[in-house]
Amino acid sequence: MLFREDQGRYVLAVRPDVAATVQEKAKAAGVPVTVLGETRGTALSGRGGDAVSLKRLREANEGWLPTYMAAEL
Numbered sequence: 001m002l003f004r005e006d007q008g009r010y011v012l013a014v015r016p017d018v019a020a021t022v023q024e025k026a027k028a029a030g031v032p033v034t035v036l037g038e039t040r041g042t043a044l045s046g047r048g049g050d051a052v053s054l055k056r057l058r059e060a061n062e063g064w065l066p067t068y069m070a071a072e073l
Contacts (some may be wrong), residue, residue: 049056 013024026033036056037046045051 013039 012022019035023033023035035047037044039054040044042055043051043053044057
C-alpha cells in the first residue's frame with residue numbers, strides 16, 4: 001500500500017542534499033508530503049526503524065504479476 005501509485009499518490013526518491021528543497025516546494029504548492037524513509041546501501045529504512053533489503057523489494061515489485069498470472073482459479 002505504501003508504494004501504490006495512482007493519480008493522488010506518488011513516491012519520489014531524491015538525493016539527501018535536495019530533499020529539504022523538494023519538500024519545501026511541494027508544501028508551498030499545497031502538496032502533502034510524507035517521508036517514508038531513506039535508502040542506504042542495500043536497504044530501505046522506514047520510520048518504524050525496520051529495514052527491508054532492496055533485493056526483497058525488487059523481487060516483490062517484479063514478481064507479483066507473474067505469480068498472479070500463474071495462479072489457478
